Amino acid sequence: MSQRLKLALVGIGKIARDQHLPAVAGDAGFELVAAVSRNGRVEGVPNFTDLAALIESGLEIDAVSLCTPPVGRHHMAAQAFAAGWHVMLEKPPGATLAEVHGLEAQAQVAGRSLFATWHSRHAAGVDAARTWLTGKRIRCASIVWREDIRVWHPGQEWILAAGGLGVFDPGINALSIVTAILPGALRLGGARLVFPAGRGSPIAAKLDLVHDEAAPVSADFDFRQTGPQSWDITIETDAGTLMLTEGGARLWIDGVEQAADGIGEYPALYRRFAQLVAAGQSDCDLRPMTLVADAFLLGERTETDPFAF
Numbered sequence: 558m559s560q561r562l563k564l565a566l567v568g569i570g571k572i573a574r575d576q577h578l579p580a581v582a583g584d585a586g587f588e589l590v591a592a593v594s595r596n597g598r599v600e601g602v603p604n605f606t607d608l609a610a611l612i613e614s615g616l617e618i619d620a621v622s623l624c625t626p627p628v629g630r631h632h633m634a635a636q637a638f639a640a641g642w643h644v645m646l647e648k649p650p651g652a653t654l655a656e657v658h659g660l661e662a663q664a665q666v667a668g669r670s671l672f673a674t675w676h677s678r679h680a681a682g683v684d685a686a687r688t689w690l691t692g693k694r695i696r697c698a699s700i701v702w703r704e705d706i707r708v709w710h711p712g713q714e715w716i717l718a719a720g721g722l723g724v725f726d727p728g729i730n731a732l733s734i735v736t737a738i739l740p741g742a743l744r745l746g747g748a749r750l751v752f753p754a755g756r757g758s759p760i761a762a763k764l765d766l767v768h769d770e771a772a773p774v775s776a777d778f779d780f781r782q783t784g785p786q787s788w789d790i791t792i793e794t795d796a797g798t799l800m801l802t803e804g805g806a807r808l809w810i811d812g813v814e815q816a817a818d819g820i821g822e823y824p825a826l827y828r829r830f831a832q833l834v835a836a837g838q839s840d841c842d843l844r845p846m847t848l849v850a851d852a853f854l855l856g857e858r859t860e861t862d863p864f865a866f
């Protein structure tokens with residue numbers, strides 16, 4: 558393998574264009590050598606409409622980064638491992654837990670790295686939040702994650718279809734943060750999911766979680782928020798109140814903003830992917846997805862008005 562990892566980017570949509578392409582271009586550890594998408598294209602590299610065509614081309618590839626919606630990604634990742642490539646997955650890592658467990662096993666057999674990414678864990682305030690919470694007793698926490706689906710997911714019909722996760726697509730970002738920074742384990746106690754008529758995934762959800770069987774943690778996810786957007790986590794402890802705002806980018810302790818730093822969420826993901834490949838390791842933490850799956854298992858469901866983009 559050459560020093561720079563030869564990367565193919567798969568699923569050239571919003572997040573590939575907004576984040577992956579600039580992050581890969583700015584990372585000396587990667588060389589973008591191909592793009593795979595049915596309609597989207599990347600200038601300056603060979604483009605393929607599916608992975609089978611890329612495999613057949615014989616082009617030298619070390620790794621793929623899958624930026625397609627979660628349904629269908631499992632098959633692509635399996636094809637990539639069979640071709641001998643390392644695999645990086647956008648969040649959520651798949652459509653079901655079993656398929657991601659299967660990929661973990663496949664990565665091990667193939668001797669390749671699987672990286673199930675959680676980009677929000679690399680927001681600037683998250684590491685410092687984890688450090689501050691260490692050793693503190695958690696009293697309660699609340700998550701408010703309310704955004705405008707039309708702004709952030711324009712025309713993405715898949716997101717409200719079964720397997721698209723609906724409002725859990727952004728909500729799982731908050732869950733990826735709290736599972737990383739809270740010292741103990743989170744368990745879902747109950748949930749209320751609101752489905753637009755005729756859609757397979759919820760547009761809003763409220764979760765009741767418990768931290769270490771002691772502290773209540775509430776989550777309020779809503780895709781219908783217009784105007785100012787809310788991506789906030791508040792954690793009350795025996796030694797003060799921590800707040801992460803703007804999706805984890807800003808950190809506050811007892812109302813005083815703290816220093817936060819980071820190289821950017823997606824640059825950090827690619828740096829970590831290169832480290833995993835170099836170390837022959839995988840990173841696949843399914844705790845955020847398990848909480849979402851439990852909300853689908855246990856949640857009460859109500860129907861609301863039909864939704865059109």
Ligand code: NAP
Nearest residue numbers: 568569570571572594595596597624625626627647648649
């Ligand atoms: P998107 O704009 O719809 O792009 C995904 C691309 O995947 C599509 O443009 C499509 O390109 C390709 N694709 C392959 N199979 C598809 C299918 N069955 N249905 C629809 N598209 C298919 O979605 P996105 O916002 O980039 O999201 C992709 C993933 O990134 C999701 O898992 C999402 O959670 C994650 N993500 C999104 C954001 C965000 O702000 N939007 C932020 C962070 C993470 P072709 O038609 O060319 O094949």
